[in-house]
Amino acid sequence: MIKAAYVHIPFCEHICHYCDFNKVFLKNQPVDEYIQALLEEMKRTIKEHPTTALETVYIGGGTPTALSASQLDCLLKGMKEVLPLAQVQEYTIEVNPDSIEEDKLDVIQKHGVNRLSMGVQTFNEDLLQAIGRTHSRKSITDAIKRSRLAGFSNISLDLMFGLPGQKPIDFIETIQEAIALDIEHISAYSLKVEEKTVFYNRKRQGKLSLPPEEDEVEMYEQLLKMSKEAGFGQYEISNFAKAGYESKHNLVYWNNDEYYGFGAGAHGYVNGVRHQNHGPLPKYLKAVEEGTHPTLSTHKVSHIERIEEAMFMGLRKKEGVSFAEFERKYGHSLLELFREQIDLLEKRGLLVCQDGAIKLTENGLLLGNEVFEQFIAVLENE
Ligand code: SF4
CATH class of the missing domain: 3.80.30.20 (tm_1862 like domain)
Incomplete structure (x- = not known):
């Protein structure tokens, strides 16, 4: 829900x-x-x-x-x-x-x-x-x-x-x-x-x-x-x-959870689909007036994209990405999926495994984007 x-x-x-x-x-x-x-x-x-x-x-x-x-x-x-x-x-x-x-x-x-x-x-x-x-x-x-x-x-x-x-x-x-x-x-x-x-x-x-x-x-x-x-x-x-x-x-x-997005230009994430509404007011108003959704674009998020999003959004949090929560939501072991990337980032002092989660170190906080990109485009499509 x-x-x-x-x-x-x-x-x-x-x-x-x-x-x-x-x-x-x-x-x-x-x-x-x-x-x-x-x-x-x-x-x-x-x-x-x-x-x-x-x-x-x-x-x-x-x-x-x-x-x-x-x-x-x-x-x-x-x-x-x-x-x-x-x-x-x-x-x-x-x-x-x-x-x-x-x-x-x-x-x-x-x-x-x-x-x-x-x-x-x-x-x-x-x-x-x-x-x-x-x-x-x-x-x-x-x-x-x-x-x-x-x-x-x-x-x-x-x-x-x-x-x-x-x-x-x-x-x-x-x-x-x-x-x-x-x-x-x-x-x-x-x-x-x-x-x-x-x-x-x-x-x-x-x-x-x-x-x-x-x-x-x-x-x-x-x-x-x-x-x-x-x-x-x-x-x-x-x-x-x-x-x-x-x-x-x-x-x-x-936490990469779903949400409604209402209004001109708004983004939403509903039932596995991300959407963006029309930005210009006349387009938005016209679509609603005609009884349709004011949607400009939709994108069905694949399982792999959900996992990638979970990593780069979740790692923004100080508490990081929890192993248990990740497995519950995505059905995979985080360590098995990203062992290589995690080892590399740990060696560089940017990530740490702690309290059942992986999280950014103080240096990682300064170089967040370098960490996040390690988790993008590494998984094979199903
Ligand atoms: S232009 Fe409007 S929306 Fe943009 S920062 Fe200024 S007040 Fe906020």
Whole structure:
């Protein structure tokens, strides 16, 4: 039974220089129509692929809080009617510091959302401007205060490092500020310059100055050290939580479990098939209006692909890939399948067999991609 759902809200009030997510400028978009289409897609999907109870829901974007309070109310109320939400344990919504006013907080709280994921990226005003964000350091701290007052006790901050012009000291200050806000969870990713972004164009023109690799490594190492000292446990390469606040929804992805994906451009994994929805709004709306699924592409995941995914997703977790769990899910002994690769990576000091699992060492955390690629394309097709 599927226990997780992702819901995509593709509207943004501004476009950040690094962003390649599926999103559009909010102005003049058919937001109300989109909400109705989204609810319709949910209703149809649940009818076709039923589940008894969802345990995690994640509303991401885009910027979900670009919706007005009444639009959020309509969406969340509608979701209660079409999805089995009575037993949801973790209900997350992504929020932007400059678009999370009291009325929106009240609405999302009223409908059972119990976790906020705030897109902060950095507390440094110059860097915020350089990456095209419109919020300020003060708007972050104000948003956290408002969220606490509204009763939210599980707040995650998204941070970025390796930003143009960023020095290790800048990131250290950002980590210090995040920790000082006494939040429960931190996600921190290094900047990847993706195609079709402002940064990509600047890079091609030779106008993007990124920190040297050694600075980026130092930023990550500081993150590991400072988050640990502040009582955060690292449970995934880029994710850190106070005890009990690990993201249940994200663990669904890293455990390679299935989930519904609703909305324009959303990805889902249902009954062994991964799918992606149409990204452009007119295509998505038209498909739903015509009574079909708004699917752009589907891919039936083979047994070997499931195993490969289990390795490169599972190894992202600090607890690694459990031998027993792997055998239960995939019917093979992990050590028999990948003996050669595991031996090699152990010798290089990147992997360790420990507590009934294989997991990344501290060096492995820095070189995750080198480890993951060892498990790809080594198994024979059935
Ligand atoms: S980073 Fe977030 S707020 Fe910025 S454009 Fe992308 S989706 Fe919108």
